[in-house]
Structures are given as structure tokens and as C-alpha cells.
Amino acid sequence: MSAFDDVPEWAPRNPPEPGGPESPSPFLGASQPTGLPPRGAPSGHDGEPFDAFSRPDRAPRPAGPAHAADKPPRGPWPLGGGRPPRRVGGVLLGPLAGAIGLVLLTGFGAYAIASPGVGCSGGGAVTLDVAAAPDVEPAVTRTAGRFNDAAHEVGGRCARARVRAADPAAVATLLSGKGVAGVARRPDVWIPDSSLWTGLAGGPAQAAGASGRSAGIASTPIVLAVPRGLATRLRNLGAPERPSWKDLLAAAGTAPGTGGDPAAGDGAGVIPPRLLRLQVPDPARSATGMGALLLAGALLGGAPGGEAPFTGAVRTIREGVAVSVDAQFAAFATSASSGRGEADRYPVAMAPEQAVFAYNARRPAEAAVAVYPAEGTVYLDHPVAVLARDRAKAGAARLLEAALADGETREDLRRLGFRAPGGAAPASFSPRTGLDPRPPRALPGTPAAEVRRTMQSWAQLSLSIRMLSIIDVSGSMDEEVVPGVTRLQSTVRTAQGGLALLPDDSELGQWIFSTGLQGDRDWRELVGVGPLDQRLGSATRRQLVLSAFARIRVKEHGDTGLYDTVMAAFDYMKRTYKPEYVNSVLLWTDGRNEDPGGPSLEETLDHMRREYDPERPVQVNMLGYGSDVDVNELRRIARVTHGDAYVARTPGQIQAIFLRAVSRRVCEPDC
Template sequence: MRDRPLGDGRRTGVPPPRVLPYVRLTAHGSTGRATVMGRHSLPDGYGAGGVDPRTRARRRTVAIATALVLTVAAGTAAAVRGGLLSFGSSCQDHAVRLKIAASPDVAPALRAAADEARRKNITSDGHCLDIHVTARDAYQVTESLLSGRKSDIQAWVPDADLWVRRVTADARATQVTQAGNIASSPVGMAVVPTAAKSLGWPDKTYTWTELAGATLREDRPKLGTADPSRSATGLLALTRLTGATAKVKEGDTRTAAMAKALSQRTADSDSQVLETLPRDSSGTEQGDPKRNQALILSEQAAFTHNTSADSDLKLDLFYPKDGSPRLDYPFTLVDQPRLSTDESRAALRFMTLLEQPKGTRILQKHGFRIDDEDVSATVVTAAGGRSPQPYEEPAPEPASEKTLQESLGTWTITVQSARITTVVDISASMSEAVPGSSRSRMDVTKASLLQTLTTFTPDDEIGLWNFSAKLDGDKDYRVLVPTGRLGDRGGRDTQRDRLSAAFSALEPVRGGATGLYDTTLAAYKAATASYVKGKFNALVILTDGVNEDPGSISRSTLLTQLRKLADPRHPVPLIMIAVGPEAHRQEAERIAGATGGSGHQVDSPAQIHSVILKAIMEAGNQS
């Protein structure tokens, strides 16, 4: 006789299931490697498998040993300990309450899943799940976690794992542990119908650079985006754009020009950029130049807009043929060592609900992809996609952290015009060969500085000093090119031309020592005295050694003077880069830290370009 289900989901006549040993597994990166952990075991029913991220949107970063035991006999399935079934009298009496912060786009779906869990008395080890979801922009949660303050949330679902990586890279931040990815959404370009038709939608396909070129000219539809420093959608698209333009002649200059044009039509967040769309069916709104006819959007954002917009205000969606990067919605435990066993297990239990049929239906109903191998035509069509747009193409390889940082650094110095004085060490040790290369430290440093120079726009102000010891009489330094606007002309040459020539002419001084302390103080005095409001002001010093001038001020005097000069109201961060394997990073960090800046160490001068961009981005975000 078939077992009769009880009201709380239990079945009569079924012996208690065998309980397997609990284990705790956490991921390392995105490889799927796992390590057994000792404190919290996983909830019953928790299982996942590793999947290639390019072919499956919900790739799993955690390998799980399941404690779910299913016994099938005569067509009857056995119950499990914990998981969906409860053996307590009333799970509501002992509900596990969790607070989850989620990106605004995914928060409604998570709330719907949480409501479903309450209605169905879904349990974790006999405890009901009482999940409360708060919509918070990922950049705001990231900033809070980076502060290291105790968090009021137990789990976090940002729209992309780049936020999680940013937090985990900082040892001072609140600990986060990524458990898996619940959904995905490709990033493309959504266009109002009249503009889409002029661009040949849906039959004509474009690369990222072709799309940008088609929308950034004066006579074409205006393209808007969310701020890449606050939006994963904006940053992923910017990274694809900068990566593509970098491969062509004068790519860095074209990238800077493109970012500058795009920055003029940037909104603070993904939700705000949607508010820049025209409010009439013509898609033009003549007389309102702030309106955008094209937006960088995720498929899910376009889906949400289209399902709530009037028919003549819906968007058409272009999927770039060189690859649509994905938002990947990582489910992340926050400050996991502080979570109780019940909280940790309940959070992971809730994540597994999103993988089950009801959970996936909820996610798809809200416009998310569940599996890139089986793309929902309903989601694509509602989002404005249509063949032959390549919406089924696999996601490109995720951008590396270095690539993301460089793109964001480029954006920072492009959007906010910079005023930067660069000070370069020309002591004798700069003539030494770079390990594994026939080129000297100075040769590679010059090449890297010339590469960095192409990133700046004509509105940026850049200058150059060099230094050794007793380089100019009793002074250890010399001003080669006073800091000025790159587009300004003096005779036939622009400031950019003069700097390019000065960078190329840098040569080490034979027998020259390193007069670091006097130079640093003099350069910082000049930088703070010439502060320009409304620009990103900074001082960049590159050196391959410590101070070698016995007649200079002491380190303690230098630090004291730098702290007095530093003014939070007019910030001028010092970015000091220690060049070479023998360079002293701690010295660089200590000196730069006195101004609110940052110290860095590079083994090869070839790394200078990316380090400068990263340091400027970090300092720009703090100012």
C-alpha cells in the first residue's frame, strides 16, 4: 500500500533515513576545488556540480558532498532528514531568520522565492526559513564590507562576482565566502525602436567597438551607461570596449576618447540610466539633449523595462557578436565565521531552492537565464532580442582582475580630468638590466610611461621631474616639463609632444645616488601649492631604491612634513612605485601613506602602466 503524505510533508511507514556525515566545502576561485572545513556542516539536500562558466550560466564554485538520501522502493521515495521535510511539531516556532542584501535587479526574485519558502514551510534541519531580502546596490555593499565593520547581513547576492573579488582581495575587509551562482544575464546594447531600425536591427550585427562607433558620433543615437565605478554592467561593457580598441593602432588614445564621450552621458546607477530614455514614442524628444536612445544594459534589465513599458516604448536589444559578458549573481555568505551553524546551513539551503524547478521558474519569470545551453526564448524575446542577433553565443572568458582594474583606472582618469606630476628616479641603478631582458630598467620605465601617457586626454594636466643626488647644484631634482594641460600648445608642440620627448630622453646618471627624501618633499610641496579644484590631483614617484643622500632630511622629518601638507579638503595623494625586485615596498607604503596615497612594488618596470592606473583608480574612489 502506498504511503500517505502527511500535512507537513512527512510520510507514514517510512523508516528514518540514514544520515551521512556532514562536511563543509568552500571554493577556491572559480576552479571548483573544495576544502573540507570543520565548523559548520551543510544542510541536507545541498548539492551542486562544477560546470564550465562559458557554457553554463549557473556555474558552481562549490563542490558539495550531499547528505540527501533517496530510497526508492516500489515507487515510494523516502523522506530526508532536514531539507524539504520537517520532523518537528511546528517549524515556525524555531524559524531561522536571515537578512540578505541583493542587487536591485535580483532582489524581487529572491523575495518571491523567500515568500514561497514561507508558504510551503520549507525547512533546513527542521527549522523554517524566514528570509528577508533588501535591495542594495552592489557598490554600496562592497564599500561597507571593505570598511571591515560588522555587517548586519548574513548573505549577499551582488550582480557580479567582480564585487566579491574586490572584497576578498582586501585582507582588512569583512570576510565573504562565495557559495555558487544562481543565475546570469548577458550585457548588450538596448535601443529605442526608431534608432534600432536606423542601425539595422535585428539583421545587422555589430562588435562592441562598431556599436560604440555607431552611437557616439554626433549624428547618431546617443548612448548612455551606468557609471562603471558603480555598475558591473557598465564596467563589463567598458572592459570589452577597451579590450577591443587596444588591439588597433593608437588604441589607447581611441579608448580614452571613447570613454570621454561615453562619460558625458553617464548615470550613477543601472536604475537611473533607464530614466534617461525618451518618454515619447518617437524616441527623440527634440530639445532634450540629455535623453539617450541607446543604453548599455543587461538582458534582464531590458526584460524588466519591456514587460512594464507601453508597447511603443519597448527596447530592441543588440548582442555584440564578439561576445556579451555576463552578470553572474554569486550567492555569498558574509562574515561566515560569525554565523551560527543554523544560519550558515539555512543560507545554503535557500540557495539550493533557487536551483530547484520552482526556484528556476521564479528566476526566469523575472528575466534571468538559468542555463546558457538552453536559453529561454521567452526571456530573450521579452528583452528585445531576436535572431539573427547572436543571443545564444557562449559568454566570453571572464575578464581578469588586472583587466578590470585597468579599465576602471582608465575610466577614472578620463571622466575626471587629472593633474599629475610624475617624478622619475635616474640614479645609476636604473641602468641595470631587467631580469630576463636585455633592456635596462630605465628603457622599460620610459616605454611604460609613454604607454600611460596615451591614456590621458587633452584636458588632463601632466608634468615631469627627474631626480638623483645633487642633480641641479645642491638640489636632488630637476623640473623637466612643468605640469600643464596636454592639449596646450607652446609654439609648434603640444604639452603631450613635450612630455613624450622628455620621457624618451630620460637617462640614468653615471654614479648617481638616490636623493629620495628631499625630492619627495619638494615635489609634494609643489603639487599641493598648485592644487586645481575639480581635477584629480596626484603626485607619482618612481624609484628603484631607498634614500642614499646623507645630507638630506631624515625619514621622520619627511613624514612629519608630508602629514602637515596633506589636506583632506584638497587631497593630493602620493603614489610611490618601488621599481625592481630589490626595491623597498614598505618604504614606499610608509611615505605615501602619510599623504593618504599608496605605495606599490613592481618586479618589472613593464608593470608600471597597470599599477599607475590601479593606484589612480583607488585614490580617485577615496577622494
């Protein structure tokens, strides 16, 4: 949770706008983690929501008087309405009969709407408040209608269900007791799109919710939705029918080249690097986004370097966060354009399979194809969580739960594009519709505690970083580590690669240090800390940092003023602390303190213990390079601030070392 409020990090921060997920709505088909689309969406096949329960398209009939005016007169009656109305006893029967019929029809309609159901008896009805994810709400509403018509009774009272579409993230926030994010009423029955939400909500929701894929009312796997043109190109390149997630993440990596991107695969794939532009629904608001993080953790967590590969994958996901699944598909319309450049890679969407079905059902200009990765995927299982505390409501909820498992509901869900809980696909799934009826392998379920840990990691890693980078320029940095490459040159190249991994909304500054660099000071500022995309004169800060890297030179006969420098950097970052960022110092060195006139190690540790403020935490991480580094000394300093020290022996290790240092913020402040 954030240090500044009591709402969980995964909780949505903004309440829904009017017309949001709790408003009555037509069926929308595609899963929409952030709620229903705004009213007034563009018309036509690309803009109209898919409705599985509407009649097939037919030519609309003219409405009202205009339609009537189109008909030729059928008789001499002066108003053109055909034969005149009959008179009985001097009374015009046509208008009178119409008025009487309207009154009777209106009265019957009002009764039908208000009636608690045929056959209900006893006291007041037991009415269940059912909150359903928007993607299944239409089918749940139809089941509730049949349930109400069946006149179930609980303790002699009629049982009814009233269904509303509700954003699962908002309901989970409410049930967790940590805040309100657009849903203020606790439901009696909750049907989110995934058991991941019931785990995050905890308490009764976790106990009552489904624990696996088989317990939900419908299932849909998370797939990679690609434009049909891209699917054709991948097939022509020789890509396997079911490529690996690692190859797909490599092709969507945001850093230039794939060699240094921890999300990259082994480089042996046939998918060209940077071919794809990955879009993922916000993991804080979407089970699909959460599933993407869990996939990254499951597939990359065991890779060498621990947290570093996961950090790289998070960076790739963070760069492509979309507001909704519908927003992801909107980019497909431009995917068929030619002359694709670096800034216009193929858009691909991490999405539920059912959303691909619903998107294609709208007959878009560029259809989508679902790609099923070889390693397997996470399923959205749509569990039924009974939250009612009242005994009568709990009994009614169990009856409704049984109704949700019947054949009619299963058929309604198939028409929406969902698989059965066991994975069986609707008959409409075929290559023609961009879907494979064969169920992809389901990855093992994730315990609730691991889901919470992953979402906490996302909340911290998705924060922009504010870092002061400091490079050692003492004389020993001029030593060669490989023929023709000095230690300083290797460090600078690593820093340049690290800079490419930082998004533009990061803040960065660059210092160098040795001894006596600026009068009696052991450090000198090259570029002040600030946003990388900020323009300073004719260049951005990112460009200035790159230019500064090119000008860094070793100070001949310079020593290592480590203690003075690290204290000054720590004090500066604490003084300029910004709570919306992860504030840190990253110091690169090849040795140990060699400034006899400066502070001792104990004085340095005492100063940093005294100045460290958990309310304004500044983390110090040390990157040692070479055999002369005293890692224990560096680690003692770093761990006062909940940071750590890392040592690289070869140039090939330095990229992973940098990513591990950046990943360190996953566990702060309890590292």
C-alpha cells in the same frame, strides 16, 4: 584606494537616501544599480515600475464609500443598503456579525503573519537575513515564502528566511571591511547581481560566491539598448545584426572625428561616427558599468599602444555616466524627434538584457531594442554567497540555496525577464519584444585580481586631470617633418587634438619654452592653469588655449632651456597642488638641454628627488619629437616623479604618444 580615506575607490561614496535599496519595496523589474527609484515617480506606463507578478491590466473599481454610493438601493432600508439586518432575540445580527468577523479575521491574520510556519518545532527559529539585488529580490522573496511554508528544520529548529533588497555595491563595501556606504548589517546570504562584486568584496564572499555564469540563480547579458527608431535606421544603413563593440564605441566617441579616437574601430564600419550618445551606469556602483570597463579592457587592451586605447574608451564611458539604468532609458522618449544635431545624438544605454525586457513591459512611447555585439559580452550571473558563520544558519542557507534552484524559482525569474544560468531565454523573448532568444557568446570570466586592477584604473582615470602643457619653441622646431609642415606645427596640431579629448572639468594651462624668453627666464606663461570651462572675460579657458596655440611661433636662434623649465613647472604644480585632481606636467620637446648657463642634469635630478612629495604627487611626462631627442635623459627626469618619456618619429605617432602619456596615471604612483 584613495589616499584620503579607507574606502575602496570602487565603493559608493554616499549612503542611500530614505526609501533606498534596503527599504521594503514593490518589485521594480529593471535593474537599478543605485537603488530603488524615488517615491512619487510619475504615473502611467512610462513611469510605473514593471511588476511581473501582478494581474493583467483591468479597469479599476471605485474604492470605498464612493463605490458603494454608486450602487442603487436594493430595498426600502432607509440607508440604501438593501434588506435590513436580521434580529435574533432583539439583537441586530448584521453589525454584530461583522464586528465578530472582523475580530476573528484580524486575529487570524496576525497569527498568520507572526507564525513561524506550519509544522515548526523545537527552540527559536533559525532566521536567515538574505540581502538580494533589487532586480531579483521579488523572485527571491517568493521563494523565501515557499521555503518558510515548507517548515524546514535544522538541528530541531525551524528554518526561515527574511529577504531585503540591498544595493550590491553597498554590501560589497561593507564586506570588504573598508567602510559603510548605506548597508550596516552583514547578511547571512548575499545574492548580488554579479560575481564581480564577490571578487571585489574578497574574503568569505569571494570564497562562497559563484565563480562563473553557471553557478548563479539567473543570468542576463550586458547589451546595448537602443531606441527602436535607431535600430530601424541601423538596419537601413546595412549594419550587421550583431555589430562589433569597436564600431559601436567609435560611433559613440566623444572626440571630434574618429581618426584620433582610441575607442574607434578601424573605420570600415557602416555606423556613422558620433551617431550615438553612450550612457553607462557608474562603474563604481554598478556591475553593468564594471562589465563595460572589462569589455573595453578585453577588446582594446591588446591593441597597439597598450593603455592608450583603454584610456580613450574610459573617456567615452566617463562622458556618459548615468545615475541608474532607469535614468538611461528616460532619454529614449525624445529619440524619435527629427532634426537631430550634434548636441542631440541618439541615446543608447549599456544595460542588462533583463532591464530592456522590463522597460518594454511598461509599454513606453519609444520601445528599446537590445543589440548583441558580435565579439560577445559579459553576463551578470546572480550568485548565491553563503556568509553565515553560525553552523545552524549555514545549514539553513544551504537548504535555501537548493530552493532557489528549483523549477518554481526558475519560472519566477523567467517572468522577470532573466535567462536560465545556461543562457536559455524565456519564451517571451522575440523581435517583437526587442530581444533575441539566442544567447550571445559569453566572454571568459575575469579573475578577481584583474577586476580590482581595472576598477583602480577607472578610479584614477575618471579623476579629472590638472595639467600644465609646455611646448618647445627653440629654433630647431622650425624644421620640416613632412613637406609644408614644421615640427612646431605638427606638435601644435597634436596638442589641439589632445585638448579636444579633455572634458570641461579638467584644468589646463599652457607655457612655451626656449632660452631667454622673458628676461633671464627660459619659459613664458600663455594661459594660466584652471578649469577649461571657466570664463575669462568673453571667452572660456579652452578657447583661450586654442587661440594661444594659433599664436605660437618659433624663437629664431633660440636654444632649449630644458632643465630650468622642467624644475620651474614641477615646483609650480606642486605649489598649487589640488588633491581632487591628477596633477601633471606634459612637456613637448625636439631635443636636449642646450642652456650652458643653467643647471646640470644631476642638479635637476637632485632638486626633483628632494622636492617630490608622495602625499602631493606631481607627475612629469616628456614627449620627444624627432631624431635629436635624448630619450634616456628625458626618462631619468620623468621617472623621478613616476612619469615617463616617449618619442615620436613621425606626425602619425604623436596622437598615440599623447594618449599614452595621459594613460600613465593608471599606474601611479608605482609606475
